[in-house]
Each structure stands twice: as structure tokens, then as C-alpha cells.
Amino acid sequence: MGGNPQLDEQGALRHLLTIDGLPRQTLVQILDTAESFVAVNEQEVRKVPLLRGKAIFNLFFEPSTRTRTTFEIAAKRLSADVINLNIGTSSQSKGETLLDTVDNLAAMQADMFIVRHAQSGAAHMIARHVAPHIHVVNAGDGRHAHPTQGLLDMFTIRRYKSAFHNLRVAIVGDVLHSRVARSQIHALTTLGVPEVRVVAPKTLLPVDVAQMGVHVFHDMVAGLRDVDVVIILRLQNERMRGARLPSTQEYFHYYGLTPEKLACAKPDAIVMHPGPMNRGVEIDSRVADGGQSVILPQVTFGIAVRMAVMSILAGNS
Amino acid sequence: MTLPDAETLIQQLADIIRPDMTPNMVLVGMHTGGVWAAQRLHPLLDAGMPHGSLDISFYRDDFGQKGLHPTVKPTHLPFEVEDRDILLVDDVLFTGRSVRAAMNALFDYGRPQRIRLAVLIDRVEDRQLPIAADYVGAALQVPATQHIHLIQQENKTLMLKLVNL
Secondary structure, eight states, X not given: OOSOTTBOTTSOBSOBOOSTTOOHHHHHHHHHHHHHHHXXXXXXXXXXXXXXXXXXXXXXSSOOSHHHHHHHHHHHHTTOEXXXXXXXXXXXXXXXXXXXXXXXXXXXXXXXXXXXXXXTXXXXXXXXXXXXXXXXXXXXXXXXXXHHHHHHHHHXXXXXXXXXXXXXXXXXXXXXXXXXXXXHHHHHHHTTOSEEEEEOOGGGSXXXXXXXXXXXXXXXXXXXXTOSEEEEOOOOGGGOOSOSSSOHHHHHHHHSBOHHHHTTSOTTOEEEOOSOOOBTTTBOHHHHTSTTBOHHHHHHHHHHHHHHHHHHHHHOO | OOOOOHHHHHHHHHHHXXXXXXXXXXXXXXXXXXXHHHHHHHHXXXXXXXXXXXXXXXXXXXXXXXXXXXXXXXXXXXXXXXXXXXXXXXXXXXXXXXXXXXXXXXXXXXXXXXXXXXXXXXXXXXXXXXOOOSEEEEEOOOOTTEEEEEEEOTXXXXXXXXXXX
């Protein structure tokens, strides 16, 4: 196997671990397939028989409600059997290693692992370890990547803006701790968005952020000027160590998305947020619940995108 | 072998379908050739009849061997399937597996009153399932090493082509 452990010798997707390094055609194939699954979700019977008899294990070493639930719904709508494991409360606390846990579940005839872990690289490690017929989807690893979130965000953008080649996109907030931001930046640049901006205080930006091909802004008004898409990131309170910010009130003052700041963007700009939202910290309720917000459609599209990813992977055996 | 003219077959199909039409009838084309054929049949039968398109990728029985088709198209059925009289249209009836998948897909949208099948070409000898068409443009014997493809030309007219596997 070559440099990219996600692809097989023919270039087909075996695992989805990160958007970094995936060709544009692979991303477009996932988005196009997801379009068909949106139609399935509008059927009277919201289910197709593609993954009948397959066992998908949701391996969540870190708490999550929305992501785990949408993966579960997606797998069930593909007719797979879904087993949810919240490992934080189980074997790991008894001292079992990550790979021992995986081996045991593989022995229970798992076909796919959906992995969420606080440690960057956990999903890669599992993907390298498992037998060739088992597929791994990274559902968020540390600060590294959250590829299905990045893909559902691209799907949402394409639905509302129809193309990528003429867009200006601003990602606002805690880029430093955000695996979502990293996946979004890789996806946006791969899909040909000409201008990706990040807007944040210096303390919430990785030192090498400019190397990712983005324009850096510290002033929100300048950063939002004439953008088509505003992506607000969650202020990751639970990941914050040390005093990176004076207070959440002060953060809201400078970087919280209010209707006044949103007015700097294009009039038809859409507002996105990966959730869960801290209202009054990174986003004003008037924006979150306003006419430009597509935050709830993001959640709905997340199901179709995850159905697309799982069915493409399972078909590439 | 020479293939019949697709446009002539469309006319002939429309002629044999017309006496059986009901007020409750809807037209459903199967991606991709069947959608083109249904689009040509539609004005010849009744331009006011509801029509839609069906992609069977999620219902195919060879997913385990071949994986997901790289270009899945959205299914678009802008009418209730429940209690409808459905005329399913495909370009070539071959093994019957696509039609089996199409019927399963339709039933996930509702319980039709009736499904009838119209095809341009029937490869009668190659059936692998107990499925037959109600309306056939032409029945042909084609060597197992060849496929018949329907092609939509730039002016939207249709043409049949023989392809070696």
C-alpha cells in the first residue's frame, strides 16, 4: 500500500480517515452519491437494502450525541446492524488497550468501525491494524480531522451556492483546537474554493495556519467582508487549557456572530455551525435562528453524507 | 447483426401501449436508458401524464461483488406511488435483475395498484428471473459477448448500438 492508507491499489476509498490527500473526484463522488440519499430520506420507507447483514460498530471513546446519532441513523437506513459502544465507560477503564478492544470486536464479525477518539491518529492506527475486509471511518480524532463533518459542510454549501469555484468562505473562531476546521479547509481547497479565510485571535490559531492556503484575519468585520459563507466554530471550552481568552463575554464582543457583523458579508451569505452551539459565546441567537442560518439543514444532510460514505466504503471490498 | 431503429421502436411501443392506458397511469423511466425512452414516449402517450425517474443502484443484487455504482442518480417520483397504475420503462430487458430491483425500489415509495413493463428491446433468451415485459419494441437474440446500449444523441433522438464486452 502506498502513501495514503485510505485508498486501495486502484485508488478506491477503503477507509475515510481525513480529507487531506483525497482527490477532488473522490469528494465529488461522495457529494453526488449523498444527493441520491437525500431522495431516499424522503421516501415513505426511509431505508434501502444496501448494507443488509453488515455489522457496523460505533466506537466512541469520547462523548458525542449528534455525530453518533447521525451515524447510527445513516447505518440503519442502509439496513446495517448497528452496535453502539461508549468505550470510555467500559473496557478502557478496565485497562484493555485500544487494539485489543478492536480485535475483540473484529472477532464479533464487524464489517465497519466508526471511530471517535480524543487522541489524534487513533482511527489511522485502527485502519492499519484491521483485516482488509474491515472499513474504518474517522468520526473525529483529537485536533486532527473530522472528515464526515467536513463533507457534510461541503454538501450544504453546494446545496445553497451550487458551485465552489466562485466562493469566498470565512471560518471563524477556535481553529487551533478544531478538527472540523482542518477538515473544512482541506475540503474547500480541494474542491476549488478560491478564497478561504480564517478569522480568530492569534491565541486560537495554529502557528502554521497560513501554510494551509488560507487568508488570516484577526478583525471580524474585515474577515467577513463580502463572504458567501460564514462558518462559525464552537469555542471548545473543554479543550481549552490555560488562559487563551480573557472571558467568553469578551470573546463574544470581538468574535461572536451578531446580525451587525453578519451584515458585512454578502446579503445572501449562509451561516453554518458544526454544533453544538454556545449561544451568546460564538453566535448570537438572532443569527442562529435567523433566515441566513442553515445549521439545522447541516444536521439533516449529515445523514445522507454518512450514508454515502458508508455505502461507498462497504462496496469497495 | 443490424439493430432496429430506436425511434421507430418508440412509435411502435406507444401504439401498443395506448389502448391500455388508464386515468391513474404514471410513467417511470429507469436510469439511464429507460429515462430517455420514457421521455420520448411521454408526449406520444399523454403529455399530461405524471412521469418520474428511478435509479436502482441502492437495490441492485450485485453490490457485494461490484460495490456502489460510481454515478448514482437521484430518484425523482413527483407523485404518490400508492394505488397508482405504473408503467415502468427500460431500454433493454436482459437478465431481469434490474426490473426486480426497480420493483423493490418502487414499493419503498408506496404500494402501487399495478406495475407494467415496457422495453425497447427484449433479450428473451437471457432471462435469469421470472420476469416478462408487457410491451416489447423488438425481441432479439444477442450473443452473450455483446451488449445493446441505448444512446441519446445531441438532438435528443435515440439510437441503439451493439457493444462487444
